[in-house]
Amino acid sequence: MIHNNSKINKKNPPILEFDKVGYKYQNFAALSDITFSVHEGEKIVLLGANGSGKSTLLKIIDGLVFADKGTYKAFGEIINQKYFDIEKKSYDFRSKIGFVFQDSDVQLFSSTVFDEVVFAPLHMGFDKNEILQKTKSAMQMMGIEHLSKRAPYRLSGGEKKRVAIASVLSYSPAVWLFDEPTSGLDPRSQSRLIDFIFELNSMNNTVITATHNLSIVQDIADRVIVLSENHKIVADDIPEKILSDSDLLKKYNLIHEHIHRHRGKTHEHIHTHHLIHKH
Amino acid sequence: MSFIEKNLENITGAIQNSVFSETIAKKDGFLQRLDPRTKIVCFILFLLAVNLSVNLYFIISVYIFLLIFAGISKISLKFFITRVWLFLPFFTGIIALPAIFNFFTPGKPLLTLINNPQQHFFIAVTQNGLLTALFLLTRVATSVSLGILLVLTTPWIRLLKALDRLHAPQILIIMTMMTYRYIFVLLETVNSMFLARKSRMVGRFTQWENRHLVSSALGTLFGKTQVLSEEIYQAMLSRGYRNKIYILSDFSLTILDFWSIVATTAIIFGLFLIWRTQ
Numbered sequence: 131m132i133h134n135n136s137k138i139n140k141k142n143p144p145i146l147e148f149d150k151v152g153y154k155y156q157n158f159a160a161l162s163d164i165t166f167s168v169h170e171g172e173k174i175v176l177l178g179a180n181g182s183g184k185s186t187l188l189k190i191i192d193g194l195v196f197a198d199k200g201t202y203k204a205f206g207e208i209i210n211q212k213y214f215d216i217e218k219k220s221y222d223f224r225s226k227i228g229f230v231f232q233d234s235d236v237q238l239f240s241s242t243v244f245d246e247v248v249f250a251p252l253h254m255g256f257d258k259n260e261i262l263q264k265t266k267s268a269m270q271m272m273g274i275e276h277l278s279k280r281a282p283y284r285l286s287g288g289e290k291k292r293v294a295i296a297s298v299l300s301y302s303p304a305v306w307l308f309d310e311p312t313s314g315l316d317p318r319s320q321s322r323l324i325d326f327i328f329e330l331n332s333m334n335n336t337v338i339t340a341t342h343n344l345s346i347v348q349d350i351a352d353r354v355i356v357l358s359e360n361h362k363i364v365a366d367d368i369p370e371k372i373l374s375d376s377d378l379l380k381k382y383n384l385i386h387e388h389i390h391r392h393r394g395k396t397h398e399h400i401h402t403h404h405l406i407h408k409h
Numbered sequence: 410m411s412f413i414e415k416n417l418e419n420i421t422g423a424i425q426n427s428v429f430s431e432t433i434a435k436k437d438g439f440l441q442r443l444d445p446r447t448k449i450v451c452f453i454l455f456l457l458a459v460n461l462s463v464n465l466y467f468i469i470s471v472y473i474f475l476l477i478f479a480g481i482s483k484i485s486l487k488f489f490i491t492r493v494w495l496f497l498p499f500f501t502g503i504i505a506l507p508a509i510f511n512f513f514t515p516g517k518p519l520l521t522l523i524n525n526p527q528q529h530f531f532i533a534v535t536q537n538g539l540l541t542a543l544f545l546l547t548r549v550a551t552s553v554s555l556g557i558l559l560v561l562t563t564p565w566i567r568l569l570k571a572l573d574r575l576h577a578p579q580i581l582i583i584m585t586m587m588t589y590r591y592i593f594v595l596l597e598t599v600n601s602m603f604l605a606r607k608s609r610m611v612g613r614f615t616q617w618e619n620r621h622l623v624s625s626a627l628g629t630l631f632g633k634t635q636v637l638s639e640e641i642y643q644a645m646l647s648r649g650y651r652n653k654i655y656i657l658s659d660f661s662l663t664i665l666d667f668w669s670i671v672a673t674t675a676i677i678f679g680l681f682l683i684w685r686t687q
Contacts, residue, residue, distance in 0.1 A: 194643040229647045236640040241566040253649035
């Protein structure tokens with residue numbers, strides 16, 4: 131399948147480009163032959179079963195791990211270990227891409243919420259007034275000012291996620307990466323998060339979300355890339371097409387056969403959550 | 410509940426109460442109002458004075474001052490004294506004990522335990538020995554009390570930030586910060602691991618089986634810690650970390666801080682002048 135989204139201006143060169151990228155983790159392939167590109171303002175979902183390589187792909191995008199094969203270019207430059215040796219380039223890259231990790235406990239490594247949110251602007255060399263202003267505004271936007279002096283470990287799952295987002299929001303990156311953002315969140319927090327991602331994209335930010343939660347795909351994506359359990363891209367298209375292709379979803383372990391009793395009769399059907407919608 | 414589970418629960422509870430609740434540090438007492446940097450400087454001055462002094466009365470006087478500071482900082486004296494003196498005999502006491510006898514510290518015998526005049530052999534507690542042991546005990550007790558007073562009246566994170574501002578080695582500060590942040594996460598993981606094991610247990614396990622389970626739990630925890638530390642490092646890199654940590658502190662010195670340093674110096678010199686002839 132070929133991605134074709136008319137909303138995105140493709141006259142400009144892509145901001146992220148993957149060319150036959152492969153990555154091995156301790157001799158096990160985590161990604162294989164990955165080729166795709168991302169344009170500014172796109173809203174992409176990386177869809178795949180557990181272990182398909184979604185998180186690894188996000189880490190390559192964020193320059194946290196580096197491709198073993200092929201090339202990855204961000205903003206026109208090849209991203210590898212050498213690239214980060216130059217301090218200015220490193221800060222420039224980091225300030226453009228923000229990563230919200232799946233496990234908020236990983237992301238929230240500071241001792242207080244304030245220290246967490248202030249970490250990025252402080253380490254990216256902004257001046258003190260700018261640091262404080264950015265921190266304050268990020269905390270206000272996420273409604274966490276009252277948690278400022280609290281220790282992250284004492285927060286609820288939803289609060290932790292809001293702090294994790296504020297810690298990225300404080301340096302306003304142009305590209306946002308979310309790894310399984312709704313995992314462990316209650317329905318209200320999930321809904322808030324989806325609204326936030328929508329809002330981010332409406333401000334022309336590029337948003338890439340890795341998930342296997344089909345129920346949120348239509349809300350947060352205008353393009354879906356499906357990864358197989360062989361760690362390859364097997365589909366790249368608009369959400370409507372991907373979500374209506376039940377054979378594809380079944381083949382790549384995103385939906386399953388489900389047997390249950392209903393009105394006194396046992397019957398079998400495909401189990402998926404993406405048809406749940408709101409008005 | 411097994412010995413290990415009970416201990417784990419107690420350790421978790423103790424860490425939660427003593428490190429994270431910071432109830433005393435939140436009280437509106439004298440030491441709580443001081444800038445942490447001032448407290449560190451004052452306490453270092455006291456620590457140097459106590460450990461360089463050769464006058465027992467001087468050390469005891471400093472200890473009395475510490476009790477007064479604890480009192481005006483709204484710390485229960487019973488809690489403060491027992492916290493130090495309950496464990497002191499087990500650690501310093503054991504080291505100091507041999508020093509009281511004549512074969513280590515000769516001097517005027519106060520209490521003779523074994524006396525064999527024919528072989529010119531005796532074991533006795535000597536005055537000098539007792540004095541030496543007392544010196545060691547009071548010195549350690551006063552030094553430990555200083556540390557406890559500092560930690561009890563200062564929130565952990567402010568203490569670490571103050572150490573950073575005073576140019577303490579950064580690796581020490583980062584390691585302490587990370588330990589403070591993740592010790593509870595890891596303790597909770599351990600608790601969950603034992604709870605999960607308990608939910609699948611039927612009957613009693615032999616000691617060998619218990620040891621085997623504990624060692625495999627330790628291995629699993631080590632693996633989890635490694636994965637966690639790698640991901641934390643990546644999360645730090647992602648937000649601009651480049652092997653140097655910057656800490657934003659909001660400390661401000663007041664007139665109280667100035668007078669505290671003056672008062673500390675005055676107390677040390679005053680006590681020195683009072684007891685110099687003893």
